[in-house]
Amino acid sequence: MTSPISGISAAMPALPTLPVTGVGAADATSGAAAPASGDFASVLASSFxxxxATQSASDALATQAATGDLRDVHDYMIAANEAKLATEMVVxxxxxxxxxxxxxxRMPV
Structure with a gap:
């Protein structure tokens, strides 16, 4: 006979939420805000x-993982996925x- 599973959420601690940074939002990692001018070139430059920076952080963690210096492999996996998603967004x-x-x-003049 099986016993019902009581509330799993009560047994697990709440996970911290990370701020979502967008084109017009402040960058939580560096504290810098998006460009005030808002022109496309500055937005694109800041995105690049x-x-x-995201890819550099992922590369540094990959190097640590390859040399055995990385204590938590989850950090690398999160950074690698962030770099992948950021690359997809910029592309x-x-x-x-x-x-x-x-x-x-194509518009007629």
Whole structure:
């Protein structure tokens, strides 16, 4: 006979929530805000800078994992997934910008 499972959420501690950073939100890791001018070039440049920082952190943790210096493999897995998602976001942003430019170029003058 099986016993019913009592509330699992009561047995597990609440996980901390991380702030979601977007184009117009403040960057929680560096404390820097998004560019005040809001033009596309500055938003794209800041996105590339954040992408580079995320990938650098992931690479550093990968190096630690390869040398055996990493204490918690979860840190590397989280950083690797963040870098992957950030790369996908920047590539999608670039693709949408190219699509928009192509549509503008097709407009009759």
């Amino acid at each position: 800078d954040r992408l580079q 999608t942003l670039k693709n949408k910008a190219v699509d928009a430019f192509t549509e503008i170029m």
